Amino acid sequence: MIKTRAYSRYTREAGLLLGKQIRLSRKQRKWTEHELAERAGISRATLQKIEKGDLSVALGLVFEVAALVGVRLFDEEVSSLENHIARTQEMLSLMPGAVRKPSKVSRLDDDF
Numbered sequence: 001m002i003k004t005r006a007y008s009r010y011t012r013e014a015g016l017l018l019g020k021q022i023r024l025s026r027k028q029r030k031w032t033e034h035e036l037a038e039r040a041g042i043s044r045a046t047l048q049k050i051e052k053g054d055l056s057v058a059l060g061l062v063f064e065v066a067a068l069v070g071v072r073l074f075d076e077e078v079s080s081l082e083n084h085i086a087r088t089q090e091m092l093s094l095m096p097g098a099v100r101k102p103s104k105v106s107r108l109d110d111d112f
Helices: 009-028 033-040 044-051 059-069 078-093
Strands: none
Touching: 009 044, 009 059, 033 044, 033 059, 044 059
């Protein structure tokens, strides 16, 4: 039995927007679906899912296709993206390694 994943409206719209941007960029480059799919190493059917904003496609594939057609996901400059990664890594290094819920420890009776 296949479970259908429920996504928020924002997520669905973001996927649709990214798919449309990829399709627009592909057409502006005058590439066929087959040409782009071949460059990305995916099937034409997978590319069609990406361009339709299908959220079941692996994120890495979507990012690769976006990069191939020039859709910038975060910044115009690659060096700027590298700076964001470095800053985010610095902030992550200041955070605890894991997030755990506090255990339910009964209050200690330390009255002497």
